[in-house]
Amino acid sequence: MAVKLPIYLDYQATTPIDQRVLEAMMPYLTTHFGNPHSSEHSFGWQTEAVVEIARKQVAELIGAHESEIIFTSGATESNNIAIKGTAYGAYPKRNHIITVKTEHECLLASANSLESSGFDVTYLSISDEGLIDLKELEFVISDKTSLVSVMAVNNEIGTIQNLQRIGEICLSKNVLFHSDAAQAVGKIPLDVDKMNIDIMSISGHKIYGPKGIGALYVRKGTRVIPLFDGGGQEKGLRSGTLSPALCAGIGKACELAGQDMQKDQAHVDELSSLLIDKLSSGLDNASINGGIGKRYFGNLNLKFSGVKSDLLVADLKDIAISTGSACSSAKARSSYVLSALGLSENEIASSVRIGIGRMTTVEEIEYAADHIIKCVKNLL
Numbered sequence: 001m002a003v004k005l006p007i008y009l010d011y012q013a014t015t016p017i018d019q020r021v022l023e024a025m026m027p028y029l030t031t032h033f034g035n036p037h038s039s040e041h042s043f044g045w046q047t048e049a050v051v052e053i054a055r056k057q058v059a060e061l062i063g064a065h066e067s068e069i070i071f072t073s074g075a076t077e078s079n080n081i082a083i084k085g086t087a088y089g090a091y092p093k094r095n096h097i098i099t100v101k102t103e104h105e106c107l108l109a110s111a112n113s114l115e116s117s118g119f120d121v122t123y124l125s126i127s128d129e130g131l132i133d134l135k136e137l138e139f140v141i142s143d144k145t146s147l148v149s150v151m152a153v154n155n156e157i158g159t160i161q162n163l164q165r166i167g168e169i170c171l172s173k174n175v176l177f178h179s180d181a182a183q184a185v186g187k188i189p190l191d192v193d194k195m196n197i198d199i200m201s202i203s204g205h206k207i208y209g210p211k212g213i214g215a216l217y218v219r220k221g222t223r224v225i226p227l228f229d230g231g232g233q234e235k236g237l238r239s240g241t242l243s244p245a246l247c248a249g250i251g252k253a254c255e256l257a258g259q260d261m262q263k264d265q266a267h268v269d270e271l272s273s274l275l276i277d278k279l280s281s282g283l284d285n286a287s288i289n290g291g292i293g294k295r296y297f298g299n300l301n302l303k304f305s306g307v308k309s310d311l312l313v314a315d316l317k318d319i320a321i322s323t324g325s326a327c328s329s330a331k332a333r334s335s336y337v338l339s340a341l342g343l344s345e346n347e348i349a350s351s352v353r354i355g356i357g358r359m360t361t362v363e364e365i366e367y368a369a370d371h372i373i374k375c376v377k378n379l380l
């Protein structure tokens with residue numbers, strides 16, 4: 001069977017929208033156009049209703065109550081509110097936050113911004129498996145610490161941090177726990193109560209939903225200072241008119257992710273095993289970056305020793321893979337995540353990220369593996 005080209009294998013940058021998500025959105029892009037904050041007529045009630053259903057759908061997937069979900073423009077905004085909003089909420093009593101060197105660019109930039117305003121930030125290192133040292137975390141928490149922020153699944157290397165243990169530590173030390181779960185929600189089981197997560201960031205377009213919407217879980221009673229001034233929507237935390245269509249989209253995406261999680265996981269595991277098997281039998285210079293014990297297999301960061309990955313990516317014209325995260329690749333500098341993992345500049349320059357998802361097929365993986373092997377050999 002002929003595969004349709006080009007093949008998309010960059011599911012960490014974004015995902016295609018699921019047809020069922022699009023269908024859920026359509027009425028709110030056409031006939032149901034009311035402002036969900038218009039409380040005086042049925043146009044508003046109709047779209048308010050869908051926003052509230054979406055809130056429930058998001059909450060259900062992560063074990064939260066719908067009153068603890070606010071909608072934002074994406075995980076970038078959610079991370080900004082989570083980091084700055086809680087840091088300012090705890091200031092001046094507490095002026096220290098803890099995060100990790102391998103967090104998403106937008107989280108590190110938020111932490112940097114706090115530093116320039118006088119806050120102290122500790123950036124934890126990771127092991128060669130990609131995980132933080134829990135003893136070190138315990139050690140650096142002080143009575144000045146307000147927040148610990150550790151992402152769930154890393155967007156570049158796919159490694160999964162031990163959220164449950166981190167949550168236990170934060171609880172015992174009485175500090176807030178934030179997790180950027182943009183790459184984890186809907187892919188691995190998450191429960192904000194079981195994991196003692198106080199605040200958590202979600203993105204629509206990483207889970208087969210639309211771009212331009214995200215959510216923030218905020219545990220009841222958590223003090224967060226809003227970043228926007230305005231009409232006071234979303235419990236005063238995020239002013240601005242919501243898009244009912246985008247809310248319906250992220251809501252449906254969450255509902256589907258919950259329903260299909262095991263099926264998606266089995267599919268992704270099968271295809272990633274197939275890819276790894278094919279590449280390792282066809283090449284002797286391929287290896288996986290980061291530990292393989294705790295990882296999401298839909299995100300494979302691979303090193304092809306002796307090959308320049310930018311040349312490889314360019315040669316693979318019909319196959320969309322990347323040399324790093326979409327955000328940092330715009331700036332053309334080498335990956336700080338791979339560097340934190342202990343890779344040399346040379347090794348980083350030989351690494352690519354391959355993302356597999358719900359819509360990926362066996363035929364696509366077979367085609368991609370054959371072509372990667374051919375191109376790698378050509379470049380050696």
Ligand SMILES: *Cc1c(COP(=O)(O)O)cnc(C)c1O
Nearest residue numbers: 074075076104155180182183203
């Ligand atoms: C994509 C991503 C973000 C940014 O999400 P947007 O919704 O695009 O703003 C943040 N963190 C992680 C881990 C991501 O993968």
